[in-house]
Amino acid sequence: MSVILRAEKGGGDRRYLTQPRGEGTTWYAVAEVPRTLRRALGKKRLLKSLETTDLRVARIARWNAVADLKSEIAKHRTPGREDQDPLLLEAMAFREEFVRADAARRNDLMYQITDRAEEIDLAAGGSRDDYRPFEEPRAATKEATEFVQLASAKVTPADLYIERWLAASTYSERTKADARTALEQFKDWCTKASQGFFIETTTDRVAADFRDEAFVKAGVHFKTANKKLSALRQYWTWLEKSFGVKSNPWMRKSLPKAKAHRIAPDGPMGPERPFTDDEVRILLGGPADTDMANAMRISALSGMRLDEIGQLRVGDCRENIFSVTRSKSAAGVRTIPIHSALRPMIAKLVGRRDAAAFLFPDFQDTGWDGNRTMALSKRFTYYRKKLGVHDKRPGARRSKVNFHSFRRWFATKAEDAGHRENVVADIMGHESQVGITFGLYSNAQLKQLKKACVEAVKLPAL
Numbered sequence: 287m288s289v290i291l292r293a294e295k296g297g298g299d300r301r302y303l304t305q306p307r308g309e310g311t312t313w314y315a316v317a318e319v320p321r322t323l324r325r326a327l328g329k330k331r332l333l334k335s336l337e338t339t340d341l342r343v344a345r346i347a348r349w350n351a352v353a354d355l356k357s358e359i360a361k362h363r364t365p366g367r368e369d370q371d372p373l374l375l376e377a378m379a380f381r382e383e384f385v386r387a388d389a390a391r392r393n394d395l396m397y398q399i400t401d402r403a404e405e406i407d408l409a410a411g412g413s414r415d416d417y418r419p420f421e422e423p424r425a426a427t428k429e430a431t432e433f434v435q436l437a438s439a440k441v442t443p444a445d446l447y448i449e450r451w452l453a454a455s456t457y458s459e460r461t462k463a464d465a466r467t468a469l470e471q472f473k474d475w476c477t478k479a480s481q482g483f484f485i486e487t488t489t490d491r492v493a494a495d496f497r498d499e500a501f502v503k504a505g506v507h508f509k510t511a512n513k514k515l516s517a518l519r520q521y522w523t524w525l526e527k528s529f530g531v532k533s534n535p536w537m538r539k540s541l542p543k544a545k546a547h548r549i550a551p552d553g554p555m556g557p558e559r560p561f562t563d564d565e566v567r568i569l570l571g572g573p574a575d576t577d578m579a580n581a582m583r584i585s586a587l588s589g590m591r592l593d594e595i596g597q598l599r600v601g602d603c604r605e606n607i608f609s610v611t612r613s614k615s616a617a618g619v620r621t622i623p624i625h626s627a628l629r630p631m632i633a634k635l636v637g638r639r640d641a642a643a644f645l646f647p648d649f650q651d652t653g654w655d656g657n658r659t660m661a662l663s664k665r666f667t668y669y670r671k672k673l674g675v676h677d678k679r680p681g682a683r684r685s686k687v688n689f690h691s692f693r694r695w696f697a698t699k700a701e702d703a704g705h706r707e708n709v710v711a712d713i714m715g716h717e718s719q720v721g722i723t724f725g726l727y728s729n730a731q732l733k734q735l736k737k738a739c740v741e742a743v744k745l746p747a748l
Contacts, residue, residue, distance in 0.1 A: 601641030
């Protein structure tokens with residue numbers, strides 16, 4: 287079977303076309319199946335009959351057929367931009383050949399591109415008399431104009447290289463997903479604003495308009511806005527280094543931070559807080575499932591982060607010590623004495639299980655950098671709200687209390703009990719900001735200081 291995925295000299299444009307039964311028979315659209323998906327689909331390529339033996343008719347009909355084939359392939363993987371838009375698929379196919387062609391071939395391709403753009407223009411309601419694909423578009427020729435610009439490599443889709451950038455980065459999977467979300471939001475805004483979603487047309491003015499309309503007018507918290515703007519800025523920085531894209535339009539577009547002296551600590555922009563004793567009593571006394579109840583108690587009596595609890599293995603809970611081997615910072619890798627009130631529970635969870643087994647085997651791996659507690663975090667949010675433990679102020683981004691408030695409660699209780707701030711910081715996995723080091727203590731003395739600090743924290747009576 288002869289499969290033609292590119293235009294062949296002398297045979298006209300036969301990309302994505304084939305006649306499996308030979309010359310003079312029915313034309314089929316063909317799409318290659320990626321190697322990684324061939325086992326799932328059971329084929330190396332997919333075919334769809336165009337129900338015509340006329341090459342001219344087949345050339346027109348192929349794009350919708352190819353889009354259908356790509357949609358079938360997309361069911362088995364994350365869909366890309368080309369899977370939904372047959373015109374974009376067609377333009378990018380032209381573009382791929384155009385950028386590699388010599389001058390003579392480019393000239394031939396421009397005739398094909400122009401002819402195809404005219405078909406698009408006529409289908410959109412344009413007329414042959416005022417067809418100007420290389421000039422500023424009127425409404426009826428916008429699709430045709432963008433088709434010509436894309437196919438002839440005059441403009442580049444802004445998200446064309448995002449996966450290449452992310453693959454070359456050292457970002458976590460969660461950060462990569464946030465970057466994709468930021469670019470997708472910019473794309474949606476461009477569509478609504480009738481603004482081209484291209485690298486070349488994203489100017490300082492466009493970036494500023496997007497920031498002001500998508501974030502400032504919408505009242506988005508400056509931290510959320512700046513996280514997305516930072517992702518766009520880093521992507522364009524990579525484009526600049528990799529392809530010589532001039533002038534990063536996202537530079538100096540961050541929203542200003544609220545000045546600390548203007549923030550009321552108890553106001554909507556103030557910091558999140560620890561649970562009160564009454565809130566801890568309500569949460570620990572409520573109808574939580576076993577895993578949640580155990581995780582709450584561990585956090586309240588050790589100051590551990592929820593994700594750190596999820597990463598604990600049986601071998602990390604030996605000799606009345608928690609060994610945190612994975613954390614968000616170097617200081618977070620630490621040991622914590624197991625509180626006497628937790629020891630019976632930990633002994634039961636450990637049992638005779640393998641040292642490599644997770645302490646909480648039923649936590650689900652979400653796929654985000656091995657995070658195993660995302661589902662539990664969501665369940666806990668629902669649980670505390672149901673019990674009335676909620677503190678979302680008008681104008682605030684989110685509640686001032688969350689699972690992390692157990693960690694804040696532990697730190698508050700330890701310091702209230704008179705323990706040194708640097709000892710508490712070591713237990714919490716914080717870099718100590720206090721000018722007191724542990725150089726004067728032996729290892730045994732430090733263990734005793736940490737143990738005394740942990741044991742000083744007592745759960746409120748239920």
